[in-house]
Amino acid sequence: MTVDPASHLAIPEADLARLRHCNHHDPHAFYGWHETDLGSVVRTRQVGAEQVELLIDGTSHPMTPLGDDIFAIDLGHRDAADYRLSITWPGEEPQIKADPYFFLPTLGEMDIYLFSEGRHERLWEILGANIKEYQTAIGTVRGTAFTVWAPNAIGCAVVGTFNGWNASQHPMRSMGGSGLWEVFIPGVGEGEVYKFALQTREGHRRDKADPMARRAELPPATGSIVASSNYEWKDSAWLSDRATSDTTKKAMSVYEVHLGSWRWGKTYEDLATELVDYVADLGYTHVEFMPVSEHPFGGSWGYQVSGYYAPTSRWGTPDQFRALVDAFHGRGIGVIMDWVPAHFPKDDWALAKFDGQALYEHPDWRRGEQKDWGTLVFDFGRNEVRNFLVANALYWIEEFHIDGLRVDAVASMLYLDYSREHGEWEPNIYGGRENLEAVQFLQEMNATVLRLHPGALTIAEESTSWPGVTAPTWDGGLGFSLKWNMGWMNDTLEYFSKDPVHRAFHHNELTFSLVYAFSERFVLPISHDEVVHGKGSLWNRMPGDTWNKSAGLRTLLAYMWAHPGKKLLFMGQEFGQREEWSEARDLPWDLVEGWQGEYHEAIRTLVRDLNNTYTTYPALHSQDFTGEGFAWNKADDAGNNILAFTRFGADGSTMLCVFNFSGTPQPIYELGVPEAGTWKLVLNTDSKQFLGANNDLADHIVAAEKPRDEFPASLTLHIPAMGAQFYLLEK
Incomplete structure (x- = not known):
């Protein structure tokens, strides 16, 4: 016809x-x-x-x-x-x-307004793929509402398994000047694979994964998957306690994990039992996952993200990831997740030139590209991009009950000239090198998380001396809860790599950290970055034979746990992994499970004892961020490689921490202490259970009212070589 x-x-x-x-x-x-x-x-x-x-x-x-x-x-x-x-x-x-073309738009004017203003705090509920149900005169219609932001596109369609990937079947309507495109497709539900087919101004079709996708195909496939959740959480008591407590004043020891290589081939479901049991047994208070957001290249360790709203499908489904978090909470362990808002990869099917033009990235290559990493940099000054990222931080906390976000590469965001040569960066409006838009974004993200989720943490990996990283935003600070102390990490590892006979010339590398220890709220990290790219493992950084490596590593860990600041240790270092870490294989469990595991099991036993001691005694954690919680007893004995300080708890408790970083014991060593009385030995890295020299140390030492080194009392100790001891003042 x-x-x-x-x-x-x-x-x-x-x-x-x-x-x-x-x-x-x-x-x-x-x-x-x-x-x-x-x-x-x-x-x-x-x-x-x-x-x-x-x-x-x-x-x-x-x-x-x-x-x-x-x-x-x-x-x-x-x-x-x-x-x-x-x-x-x-x-x-x-x-x-x-x-599909019978239905009214699935997002309202207020949603569009808030998004355009950059203030929609539940963005995932209006963008992406959201399953909806409508009651019509004929009956119930269930389907999926698709919405995407593509202001430079001249046309947009949903393509997928349900329409043969044909862009002419489900074209979307433009929602005016907002740049949003929308269509509701009845019958499309859970598990359907889809993308957005965008027609560019240049006349090209670009099939793009959904930036808001809640689930993605298993790489190397790149489709997005319609997903919803019916997971029933069991951690209401945990969340209630988190909201009313100040985590920064509590013990915090973090086990950093790359989920894919902790034990190769494990899924979220496996880890919910095996990893949770392991972390709980060692006494950690928190676990930190290297990025779990979907990423195309496993060798990036997750730091080049393509799907900011989707847990990677490598290890299971989003609900299985929820169950993993829930399992940790059930054992009293907090979950921190690495979050990467600084940059994203250039893959053509993802965020890069999303609608044919620079959209998520800054259009000026001097601000929009990180050449060293081969990635693109977000346009932090654009409302919609800033909204995408702030809402993403909230998404992980609200939808997956994440307790903290460790924000990666903050320094690269703060400085316009970061890793750029002369002529490769553009000054800000005042002629400076500070990225004012990125500063504003970080302040907004931190303030919003704090306002909506008190008790949730934001942690900055920031390697410069930028002032006020953990100062409140209302006082001009960035507003982070905590900051990684990269200076402490670098100085400490450099010191411990030296042969003991040379350490006297590097004594200041240990003491310098206390000059600035209370300028920010610090985490002391020994992270994955310190055991890759030719740096060697902690074990191999220790000088000497096997016994000395073991003793040196035990002393390093004891020093770390005693020093002011929260703690973070990367997986494998808790038992002295010998080779560098690789994401392509699991940890060398044979070191603690096989014939050569004697010294390595001893190190793991010490980490367990350190965590238990640290959490048990408030002197070691309750005043981490104030000078009132710390006093030097001996900072200047470089010749003997001796260091001693006292930690004071908010409850009035007192802990003396003594370290001998040399190969020579000190059988008779006098120290000034803050009070006379009996001091009880609570931890000794030289003891038999840790395969130390097992020097016969007294369980109790009595300090006399004999002034020394500006202290009113003093005591005499036997300080073993390459060892650390903690003494609690009995009151």
């Missing part, structure tokens, strides 16, 4: 051409039900269908094929009513479906 092009059934040729090439801003103006002067018209495009019927008022009406897979019907003059489409494809039984 030939339809007169002038007929009210036909679509004007200019609009039809645009619909044909998926570059029309308003397909809803032609598809679906429309009132015309000549009567009511229903049109639908069903690619490859041989017959379509309209089901309305209990009757069936054949629709007229207009060409281009478009079918239409004239219903005469009548009011709009609910209907269904009966579609027959060659060789198949008819399928009855609701019409």
Whole structure:
């Protein structure tokens, strides 16, 4: 049948051409039900269908094929009513479906306004793929609302397994100047794979993964997956306690983990038992996951993210990841996640030039590209981009109950000239090197997290002397809860790599950290970055033979646990992994499970004891961020490589920490102490259980009222070589 092009059934040729090439801003103006002067018209495009019927008022009406897979019907003059489409494809039984172009937009004016202003705090509920259900006159319609931000596109469609990846089947409508495109597709539900097909101004089609996808295909596949959650959380008591407690004043020892290589081949489901049991047994208070957001290249360790709202599918489903977090909470262990808002990879199917133009990245390459890493940098000054990131921080805390976000590469965000040569960066409006837009974003993110989720942590990996990283935003600070102390890490590892006979010349590398220890709220990290890229493991940094390596590593760890600041240790270092870490294999468990594990099991035993001692005694953790919690007893004995200090608890408790970093014991060593009385030995890294020299140390030492080194009392200790001892003042 030939339809007169002038007929009210036909679509004007200019609009039809645009619909044909998926570059029309308003397909809803032609598809679906429309009132015309000549009567009511229903049109639908069903690619490859041989017959379509309209089901309305209990009757069936054949629709007229207009060409281009478009079918239409004239219903005469009548009011709009609910209907269904009966579609027959060659060789198949008819399928009855609701019409996507019957439905009103699934996001409201306030949602659009808040997004455009950069202030929509639950962005994932309006963008991406959201399963919805509508009650219509004929019955319930369940499907998925798709929304994407692509302001530079001239057309946009949803393509996927449900429409043969044909962009002409489900074109989206533009929501005006917001840059948002939207369509509701009935019948599309959980597990369907999809992308957005964007038509650029240059005339190219770009199939893009959904930036807001909650689940992604297993790499190297790159599709997004429609997902929802029906997970029932069991951690309400944990969350309630978190919201009313100040984590920064409590013990905090963090086990940093790369989930894929802790034990190779394990899933989220496996880890919810095995990893949780392991971390709990060692007494850690927190676990930190290297990035779990979806990423295309495993060798990036997750630091080049393509799916900011999707836990990686490498190890399971989003709900299985929820169960892993829940399992940690059930054992009283907090969960921190690495978060990477600084940059993203250039993969063509992801965020890069999303709609044909620079969108998520800054359009000026001097601000929008990190050449050293081969990545792109977010445009922190753009409202919608800032909203995308702030909402993402909230998403992980709200949807996955994450207790803290460790923000990666903060320094690269703060400085416009970070890792750039002269001429490769543009000063800010005041002529300075500070990235003012990034500063504003970080302040907004931190303030928003603190306001909505008191007790949740934000932790900065920031390697410079930027002032006020952990100062509140209302006082001009960045507003982070904590900051990694990179200076302490570098100085300490450099010191311990020296042969003891040379350490006297590097004594200041240990003492310098106390000059600035209370300028920020610090975490002391020995992270994955310190055991890769030729740096060697902690074990191999220790000088000497096997016994001395073991003793040196035990002393290092005891020094770390005693020093002011929260603690973080990367997996494998808790038992002295010998080789560098690689994401391509699991940890060398044979070191503690096989014949050569004697010294390594002793190190792990010490870490367990350190965690238990640290959490048991408030002197070691309750005043980490104030000078009132610390006093030097001996800082200047470089010749003997002796260091001693006292930690004071908010409860009035007192702990003396003594270290001998040399190979020579000190059988009779006098120290000034803050009080006379009995001091009880609570930890000795030289003891038999840790395979030390097992020097016979007294369980109790009595300090006399004999002034020394500006202290009112003093005591005499036997300080073993390459050892550390903690003494608690008994009151």
